[in-house]
Amino acid sequence: MRWLPAVETLGSTTVICTDKTGTLTRNEMTVRAYVLEGERLDVTGTGYATVGGFQRAGRTVDAKADDRLTLALRIGARCNDAAIEIRDGQSAVLGDPTEGALIVAAAKAGLGRRPAGPGPIACRHGSEGAGLLRAETMAFMTLALAQVAHAFNARSQRRTAFTSRLFTNGWLWAAVIACVLLQAAVVSVPLLQRVLHTLPPSPSGWAVIISCSLAPVAAVEMVKLVQNRSGLNGAGAKIAG
Structure with a gap:
């Protein structure tokens, strides 16, 4: 934990509910799925490794062929202050874990940190x-x-x-x-x-x-x-x- 108030808060709790243990033990977050217009697209891969892809009902899909998914990935990558770097041969995120997860998801689609396309960055905020x-x-x-x-x-x-x-x-x-x-x-x-x-x-x-x-x-x-x-x-x- 980075800040003392967070430790004090944890000390006063009796039950902690979390979706997965990786967020607590490794401080990592992973995008698991995108829901676009009622359709679910699952994201494979774990942690901050950029190895993975996208599936629809268990079948692999090309993310770049889906305009809705491409737009969602670009928004997540552009409205972002985090960055991916390699440490000891493994991918690591510098910045907020949530923003890092969005960059990793875009990288799995081959879009990278700054996807190609016109227009300035829509939003910037500090991490x-x-x-x-x-x-x-x-x-x-x-x-x-x-x-x-x-x-x-x-x-x-x-x-x-x-x-x-x-x-x-x-x-x-x-x-x-x-x-x-x-x-x-x-x-x-x-x-x-x-x-x-x-x-x-x-x-x-x-x-x-x-x-x-x-x-x-x-x-x-x-x-x-x-x-x-x-x-x-x-x-x-x-x-x-």
Whole structure:
């Protein structure tokens, strides 16, 4: 159990009713069936393994050939914050167990994490595991891009970035562009996402990352500007005296 209130609640109960023991012992949930317009389609397979299929009255059916089932699977996969990863050769879900079960069901139909098709993601909401991973990714991106942006105002202690020949250093710009592209690849290339455990930020997330990355640069530039003006004023007062 993740939270103490849950333990306190269990301590005060006398009877626990559950549909299966896997939810309690392994913290796993599995989609067992879809009921579409009164018709039941059973889902085979157990746990978070993506091995399985769909059956109608005991006969295997092609999920992609059923538009209703395909739509239901796509909705479950798109309105979702969980993710599937491989741990020690076994499938594991990062995020809410219910959302993970929906992604696994879509994977059994060959639809994957982000099924192909037009239209944006219909709904996003936070789950504990994926939300934490997304926050860690945004923090990592913010710190990395802040260091890259700091290269511009670190060229001089007194002169601002706009008065220190900003566009004359080709090597600096090449290094900055390479760093930005590398950071973008870390959160967008599937292989790097799996290795480094990152998630692609949303458009609003990118806005937060860029704003927070540039804020220290703007603060340093403002300090330089104030120091320069105060220094000129001090020099003028000394001459006049």
